[in-house]
Amino acid sequence: MGKYFGTDGFRGEANTVLTAEHAFKIGRYLGWYYNQNSKGRIVIGKDTRRSSYMYEYALVAGITASGSDAFLLHVTTTPSVAYVVRTENFDCGIMVSASHNPYSDNGIKVLDGNGHKISAEVELAMEKYIDGEIDELPYAKMDKIGVAKDYAIGRNRYIGYLISLATRSYDGMKVGLDCSNGSTFNLAKNVFDALGAKTYAIGCDPDGTNINKNCGSTHIEALQQLVKEKNLDVGFAFDGDADRCIAVDENGNEIHGDYILYVCGKYLKQCGKLQGNTVVATVMSNMGLFKALDTEGIEYCKTSVGDKYVNEAMVANGYVLGGEQSGHVIFSKHATTGDGILTALMLMEVILETRESLGKLASGMRMYPQLLKNVRVADKKVIMENEQVKALDKQIAEELGERGRILLRESGTEPVIRVMVEAETDELCEKYVGKMVDLIETLI
Template sequence: MGKYFGTDGFRGEANVKLTVDHAFKVGRYVGWYYGRDHKAKIVIGKDTRRSSYMFEYALVAGLTASGADVYLLHVTTTPSVSYAVRTEDFDCGIMISASHNPFYDNGIKLLNGNGQKIEAEVEARIEAYLDGLIEDLPLATKEDIGRTVDFASGRNRYIGHLISIPSRDFKGIKVGLDCANGSSSAIAKSVFEALQAKTYVINNQPDGTNINTNCGSTHIEVLQKYVVDNGLDIGFAYDGDADRCIAVDHKGNVVDGDKIMYVCGKYLKEQGRLKDDTVVTTVMSNLGLYKSLEREDMKYEQTAVGDKYVAENMMENGYSLGGEQSGHIIFSRYAATGDGILTSLMVMEACVEKKATLCDLAREMKVYPQLLRNVRVADKKTARENPKVVAAVEEVAKKLGSDGRILVRESGTEPLIRVMVEAGTDELCLENVDHVVKVMESEGLLID
């Protein structure tokens, strides 16, 4: 984690933590960095936030001033930027979005030439430039100054790519889509209609300030009600930049990222398309996922929290499927990043091919009760390594055995320790979280 860049780019409140000056300088450095030995080609997409336009223009100014040519996808999804980078020979991709955050936040996500989140060492160099630790960069002059190109056709090619993926069409299936008034508003409906689904769409009228507001994957209750009230067969909710997806079955049950990985992982294994019969998860995936995978003779790997780490593991080992409980799911055969619309298509394919409802497929995975408590501490490392805290955690782990687990980790961005317990009952979760937190309190580690 850097000073400006976290696990999902440079993010913060627009014109407070993240300013147009920052964006201009990021553009200046990126344009120079990728243009050291040739004329750089950079592709940019943005979500529907009001501030996305000013950041787009600031980035373009910085990039072209450093000599890069910039291709504008306009309002589009993060995975479409990743797809364009991988297939159109761009040096770098930039997505302007704060994902599931409120409209007044925004962010700058940088993607490398493989369409994956940019390397940490490049982020560190950009941060050094932002802080004035690198001398000013040369400005392009005369014919070396960069230009901008309208690249809406790149988004259309991405839509065509999505439509080509499912093995069958979805004729007659009633599908609900919650577009979160974000990036998927411009793409999702046309994809499902091209595949002949009866498509019902909500929250696809972005106005610059309503992205993620009581809608999308972070407010799944809206889609739950819509699916049930309208008698739909299935529903999918996306976040602001459409790199995550949460599903709803015809009964209104939520099918989160863990259940999606189980459903799709089992389907791909049956098809012989799951590399090494392995699914890549983060440490926050539910214990029920692991037990269900084991039951189906499937293996799993665990990474640190963040789809960035899932992607790195998948790339290193060539795995086919990985993701997070939050709905960031990566299908490496088709994408280099989490892709909400692609995820919904893969869920649909599993249901169609197996002639089953999502309710039938997802109910095979039992979800263990889970309790997560964030406690504010004076020093994260001291609290995490306190001998009595360590002993308490080990005591809980021993008591739960194979029927539960405890995870205690430091927040990457705040002065918090996160204590999470999964067990057979809510009461056991509460009892064991309380035990560890009380030890922290007795040791004087907590602050108000």
């Protein structure tokens, strides 16, 4: 990870960590970088946060000042930006969003011309330009100055693409959607309505400050209640920029990313479509997923946390399914990033083709008790390299043996250490997480 760019772009509190000037300089660098041999073409999307407009305009100013053209998708999803970039000959895509974070945060994600996260080398160069370590870039002059263009048509093409992926009509299916007052508020219901579902949508009234607030993939209680009250067949909750999906089964139970990997992995294997007979997961996935995959004879690859690393493993090996417990799920046949609406459509395919409820489909996987606590620290590396922390980590791992595990890791988006323990009982999880958190807090 760099100074500013973490596992999911440059993210932080608006105008405190991430400022409008940062956005302008990112636009300046990218506008120059992609304008070397021919006029650069950069497409931009944003979520519904109040600050997203500020960053969008700052990026446009930087891009056009460097001579490239900016194409505006307006409020849209991260995966839609990735789709438009790779299918419509853009050099680069930018999404303004802090994903599942509160409205006070925002972020800038940059995608290359293939719809993948931009290379670490380009991120490093942008950081050096932001910090004044690279000479000032030339401004475009006269007719070489770039222009900004409305490109809402790209968003509409993405919607059409999603609809085209459905294998069956959704007629007779009752589906709940929680759009998190975010990027899917004007997209998701249109997709499910077009496919014939009777759709009930909540979280569709963004006001600039209520994105992810008690709704969406990190707060699924309202969706669970909706599914039970309306007797729905299934529900899907998205995060602020819709690269995540958490499902709710017909009984109101949460079906998170690990369950989705199990359900879709098993189905793809049955259809002969699971390339390499392998599912890509992360070190944070529950032990229950791996044991369930073992039972089905499916292999798995574990990566570091972050859909960036999941995607890299999938591209390198040709795998077609990977993701995270948080709901980032990548179906590489159809997309280059996690896509919440696409994930929902893929689950609908399994439900309709197998004629089984989501609850029944997920019943073959048993979750191990898991506890995760975040400890806010001043310097993540100092804590991770502390000898006392290393010794306790080793001790806990030895005591748990094959009956569980402890995982310490630095957050890629926040100044926190994540302490996670899986074990046979909640009591053991509490015990060992508590020991490690207590130690770290004495070192802060």
